[in-house]
Amino acid sequence: MKLLNTTTKNNVLQSMMNIIEDKRQDIIKANKKDLDAFNRDDQALYDRLVVDDKKVDGMIQAIKEVKDQDDPVGNVISDTTLDSGLKIVNKTDPFGTILIIYESRPDVTIEAAVLAFKANNKILLKGGKEAVNSNVILEECWHKALEENGLSKDWIKLMHINREETQEFLRNPSEKLDLIVPRGGERLIDFVKTHATCAVLISGRGNxxxxxxxxxxxxxxxxxxxxxxxxxxxxxxxxxxxxxxxxxxxxxxxxxxxxxxxxxxxxxxxxxxxxxxxxxxxxxxxxxxxxxxxxxxxxxxxxxxxxxxxxxxxxxxxxxxxxxxxxxxxxxxxxxxxxxxxxxxxxxxxxxxxTDGGQMGVGAELAISTDKLHHRGPLGLKQLVTNKYYVFGDGHVRV
Structure with a gap:
């Protein structure tokens, strides 16, 4: 995967902030279609679905906060030179491609994508059908921001597939996945853990x-x-x-x-x-x-x-x-x-x-991880990288 420089990534995020502001009323109108079609028997899910002016302000603020954070990629964790002269550097590195599966909240389409992208990951977004209109227009905003800065729309993609197709994708992914974050009930989490062929980071229930x-x-x-x-x-x-x-x-x-x-x-x-x-x-x-x-x-x-x-x-x-x-x-x-x-x-x-990224000083979050590997708690920008060892030798061989 190509590593983007910090300036390019931040330019995309600035473009996205401008686009969301310009499209504010269109986003709210698209969300109203979702609200009108929603059965309000589940008040908690309905509350998560709502996008109003305050929620749009929150989306813009989340992007700004991530834009202002230091780039988490390529940071040196350790730098050691052994007695043999072998130099070993451990640095932060992107995961690659992340898939997040979530219900209702359209703001996840913003927060998950901004975090993944700033950490130089591609992201696949699988939102719930109840938020389809909201998520589609937000994906369009992301694609416009990417294209304005000469980047492929493949960096941030909404998966336009139903539940059955999602299950089949998990069984037989059509592209390489490096990390899956399921945000939902026990059945979804169990299914993902059973069928995933890559790392799964659990964003568990509350209780x-x-x-x-x-x-x-x-x-x-x-x-x-x-x-x-x-x-x-x-x-x-x-x-x-x-x-x-x-x-x-x-x-x-x-x-x-x-x-x-x-x-x-x-x-x-x-x-x-x-x-x-x-x-x-x-x-x-x-x-x-x-x-x-x-x-x-x-x-x-x-x-x-x-x-x-x-x-x-x-x-x-x-x-x-x-x-x-x-x-x-x-x-x-x-x-x-x-x-x-x-x-x-x-x-x-x-x-x-x-227990929230913003309240705990992490900023925007992908999820609250209840897993123990590789991170627990709010998944912010710094947690969306893994690590890689860079080993420099001069004809070194192991004897």
Whole structure:
């Protein structure tokens, strides 16, 4: 793959910013076609689909932020000269061709492409059918930006194929793929992992947990919990499950208070363990599958645990390994929790809504990786490169 210089890449991104601004109303009109055709039964998916002036501003800002970041390609990781005189340089290198599969959010068509391109990767975008009109016009914008700068449209391509054709492409790709990022449900992820012949980086579900320690500050707890649950229900960083230590001072009164507060925010509550005895009028968790579920709705589970170890065990068993929170004023307890919890992001006394590239200082993100190879957490520009060893000799042979 040809390596583009930084100036060329940044020129494409500047062109794209200008084009999106010029095409602003056309983009919003195309999105309205998608919204009009969408069944609003799934409010979270609908929210992700919307493109308005604010969302267009966000697209432009995401491109600007990536444009302003340093080029991640060709940076020296290590430079060593051995006693033999052999010089070994390890440098960052593009993946090659990335395929991302995602639902609904048209802004992914911007963020995924800008990150992949700045990191000198080609990208194939497979959006959902619910966003087809939005994605088509955004692809047209990308192609115009590339052509204005003398580059092939092949750098950024939207895959105009249906679900069955996508599955066949994964089984027998018509072009070389180097990395696949599936952003969707367990079935999609399992299918990709089963059939992919290249590296797969998992962008997992949320199903995030908050543990209320007996050492928690109650006012902080309510503030963080409500934000994590209600700020944006369609976000993969939204809260789904709350575990309250039974030794929390005024446990019974505080459980009732929390239920009332959640109710005032129209949050549906499911109960379990000792919480069920205190909130008898509310429905109980019916089966274990609920504990694995990511709600993406104004819905939450309130449960109790007897101690710290039970909380850790339950979170590691059921969570999506995305984000987990402990509310505690005990710093040693917080450190222990953060070390033992198997999640991409662990928090003390802060909302899980911060698990986001922009909020974490990464900038635009391709996804939130819940994988452990090669990166975990927000996939920003610096994470869309691999590495390569450059070895310089002078007739060296191994003996």
């Amino acid at each position: 995030n947990f908050l543990y209320v320690s007996e050492h928690a500050d109650w006012d902080k707890t309510k503030k963080v919990l409500i934000n994590a649950k209600t700020d944006k229900i369609s976000g993969c960083n939204a809260l789904d499950k709350v575990l309250i230590n039974e030794n929390l001072p005024n446990f019974e009164a505080r459980v009732v208070e929390l239920a009332n507060t959640l109710g005032s925010h129209q949050v549906e509550i499911l109960t379990d363990a000792k919480v069920s005895a205190l909130l008898k009028d509310l429905p109980k968790v019916e089966n274990e599958e609920v504990w694995y579920e990511e709600f993406l709705a104004l819905k939450i589970v309130l449960s109790s645990v007897s101690d710290f170890d039970e909380a850790v065990e339950k979170i590691n068993k059921y969570s999506g390994k995305h984000s987990s929170i402990i509310m505690t004023e005990d710093t040693d307890e917080a450190a222990q929790f953060m070390e033992q919890i198997d999640s991409a992001a662990v928090y003390q006394n802060a909302s899980s809504r911060f």
